Amino acid sequence: MPRQDTIWERFLSPIVRSLINEKELRQFYESIDWQQEATRFQRGDVETPSYYSSQNFHGIERGYLNPGAAVSYDPITQYVLPPNETLIRQGLIDTIQSHPRRILDLGCGTGSTTLMLKQAFPSSEVIGLDLSPYMLVMAEYKAKTANLDIQWRHGNAECTGFPDASFDVVTASLLFHETPPDVSQAILQESFRLLTTGGEVLILDGNQKTLRQLDWLNNVFEEPYIRDFAAESVDAWMGAAGFGAVQTKDLWFIHQVTRGVKPLTQKARVSNRTEDIPLEGWMPSPA
Numbered sequence: 001m002p003r004q005d006t007i008w009e010r011f012l013s014p015i016v017r018s019l020i021n022e023k024e025l026r027q028f029y030e031s032i033d034w035q036q037e038a039t040r041f042q043r044g045d046v047e048t049p050s051y052y053s054s055q056n057f058h059g060i061e062r063g064y065l066n067p068g069a070a071v072s073y074d075p076i077t078q079y080v081l082p083p084n085e086t087l088i089r090q091g092l093i094d095t096i097q098s099h100p101r102r103i104l105d106l107g108c109g110t111g112s113t114t115l116m117l118k119q120a121f122p123s124s125e126v127i128g129l130d131l132s133p134y135m136l137v138m139a140e141y142k143a144k145t146a147n148l149d150i151q152w153r154h155g156n157a158e159c160t161g162f163p164d165a166s167f168d169v170v171t172a173s174l175l176f177h178e179t180p181p182d183v184s185q186a187i188l189q190e191s192f193r194l195l196t197t198g199g200e201v202l203i204l205d206g207n208q209k210t211l212r213q214l215d216w217l218n219n220v221f222e223e224p225y226i227r228d229f230a231a232e233s234v235d236a237w238m239g240a241a242g243f244g245a246v247q248t249k250d251l252w253f254i255h256q257v258t259r260g261v262k263p264l265t266q267k268a269r270v271s272n273r274t275e276d277i278p279l280e281g282w283m284p285s286p287a
């Protein structure tokens with residue numbers, strides 16, 4: 001059952017519901033055999049962490065492990081990322097300073113940022129990873145509709161299974177306010193391992209300063225970990241994970257994008273280029 005005491009449930013949900021074509025959404029939902037489609041992505045070796053399966057997110061029971069979340073995510077998100085969803089996502093893309101050969105988008109969800117990454121870097125190999133096979137079904141549908149060649153992988157961002165130094169850019173948008181701080185830190189450590197020397201990590205999320213100042217913002221949605229996220233600092237986590245040149249910039253006051261670079265070290269100078277490391281060792285999701 002959704003909680004009734006969030007600002008979303010009390011005030012915003014009725015407004016957004018009036019803007020969404022629920023009949024069309026239901027028809028789309030019913031046109032897909034979700035279990036069969038999810039099975040194409042599901043990997044037997046992926047363990048679902050308890051912080052993820054034990055909580056409701058956004059008032060949806062079992063959170064993202066519910067196909068309803070995959071269908072309703074985009075129609076709602078377009079109204080809850082002011083001033084404009086595309087503008088906010090573009091803020092992450094504009095912060096990338098290199099021309100990556102391979103990009104990994106962690107917690108890619110329905111792939112909204114992943115698709116924009118592929119559009120911005122058409123010659124890059126782009127991979128989206130998520131713990132929910134239902135979100136990946138939706139992401140694949142969107143990429144196919146947009147005629148974009150993106151690979152989708154079921155996995156945990158804390159331990160992706162990809163080889164060391166296999167990406168030039170690792171991104172995560174709107175992921176860290178949904179993961180407990182120790183998980184966010186583990187994801188940054190994994191990102192560090194996955195990046196080539198000089199590779200960039202980009203984290204787009206709610207603005208921690210603003211969330212601390214305007215505590216009521218933390219009550220807008222049912223977000224079990226957002227207060228813990230607000231109390232901490234992505235900058236500090238990145239520094240602790242070994243990243244250099246760490247910088248956070250504000251995006252329209254309520255969002256932020258943090259960039260860090262994997263610094264050059266004696267050991268890393270030897271050879272650390274994505275083109276040296278084919279991804280043959282990893283298996284994409286069966287899809």
Ligand SMILES: C[S@@+](CC[C@H](N)C(=O)[O-])C[C@H]1O[C@@H](n2cnc3c(N)ncnc32)[C@H](O)[C@@H]1O
Nearest residue numbers: 064107108109130131132135155156157173174
């Ligand atoms: C709020 S959504 C953001 C989706 C997308 N990145 C976006 O910008 O719209 C958070 C996503 O992170 C995924 N997620 C949460 N914890 C994860 C983890 N440890 N590994 C991979 N995905 C995770 C969820 O399944 C969900 O799809």
